[in-house]
């Protein structure tokens with residue numbers, strides 16, 4: 532009830548409710564754990580050996596039973612022909628790094644969050660070949676703008692082509708360079724309504740603080756890969772990346788400025804609302 536707008540009515544409740552958007556939103560999640568031992572470290576990024584694929588794409592929720600993960604992929608709104616083509620080209624050009632791309636079920640989620648938050652000023656840290664940026668930009672309010680931060684001219688050249696083809700080139704601005712530096716130079720006004728963080732994991736706490744300083748009250752931050760294949764919850768996992776992600780998750784959970792939770796979507800997607 533705390534998340535409802537003034538005069539709002541709580542009319543129907545399913546097992547999990549997320550009262551943190553400008554409109555109430557009902558969701559149900561089923562989680563079942565199993566391990567998928569496939570990690571190929573790429574400095575700064577979360578590319579992995581390809582886990583099981585299907586017509587629906589790569590199954591990133593490797594902590595789920597594969598059949599459940601595939602079921603979830605099959606029951607999300609499917610990517611359109613342009614996103615399918617982008618995913619295919621990304622696999623052909625970047626090979627195993629293609630796993631850095633968000634999974635197909637994250638696409639409609641990003642679009643819906645942009646729509647539900649009525650985002651006008653959005654930022655993305657980590658753009659790669661553009662899949663998530665297209666999904667975010669499609670959900671922006673009229674006149675909305677997405678600023679994308681990435682270090683790679685090569686990968687974002689692909690993104691630029693697909694922004695043109697998607698009719699989104701006038702809504703998306705690309706800033707090439709280390710994202711922390713670029714964010715430090717990013718204006719605090721107008722405030723950011725929506726941010727998606729999906730770049731070098733070690734710098735997540737830095738991106739989080741830089742975005743928080745610029746985030747509107749009620750603004751939303753989404754952060755990808757926060758379950759790290761479920762290793763954050765495995766007491767026997769003690770590698771530096773897992774420890775760093777646990778520290779980030781603890782930092783967010785203990786931050787009195789926000790309301791947050793980790794959603795078991797793909798490799799874990801943290802959703803944060805500034806109070």
Ligand SMILES: C[S@@+](CC[C@H](N)C(=O)[O-])C[C@H]1O[C@@H](n2cnc3c(N)ncnc32)[C@H](O)[C@@H]1O
Pocket residue numbers: 575576577631632633656657658659660661662663664680681682683686708709710711729730731734
């Ligand atoms: C996981 S991929 C992003 C995937 C993208 N969101 C998508 O769905 O296609 C991470 C991206 O972060 C970029 N990156 C890594 N370190 C960075 C940094 N310090 N500053 C900005 N971008 C960085 C990489 O070039 C890469 O394109």
